[in-house]
Amino acid sequence: LCEQTDCNRVVDVGSGQGHLTRFLSFGLGLSVTAIDADPTLVAMASKFDGQLVWALEKEKQKKAVVKKSILGVIKKSKPINKN
Numbered sequence: 001l002c003e004q005t006d007c008n009r010v011v012d013v014g015s016g017q018g019h020l021t022r023f024l025s026f027g028l029g030l031s032v033t034a035i036d037a038d039p040t041l042v043a044m045a046s047k048f049d050g051q052l053v054w055a056l057e058k059e060k061q062k063k064a065v066v067k068k069s070i071l072g073v074i075k076k077s078k079p080i081n082k083n
Ligand SMILES: C[S@@+](CC[C@H](N)C(=O)[O-])C[C@H]1O[C@@H](n2cnc3c(N)ncnc32)[C@H](O)[C@@H]1O
Pocket: 013, 014, 015, 016, 017, 018, 019, 020, 021, 035, 036, 037, 038, 041
């Protein structure tokens, strides 16, 4: 729907624990404002958001370490002499 209407902002009314919100935001890159009447669900949504951000950051750091070690191996290896 956002592609068809050239829109990138969404208001998720009745967002509950924020499952749809997180998918639209982290999965599709949309700017999402989530609203829910139940403070317990809002707190849970915030907790899940935090866990997702933490997991994504951890994954990013892991990839950076792998990239760094690959670059280290490439730098240390000698060029192959074909003669
Ligand atoms: C079936 S749940 C929605 C689940 C959520 N969209 C998801 O993806 O996980 C419906 C939600 O609407 C919220 N709600 C109901 N009436 C509301 C109102 N007037 N204003 C804000 N939220 C409301 C409820 O608290 C409940 O969390």
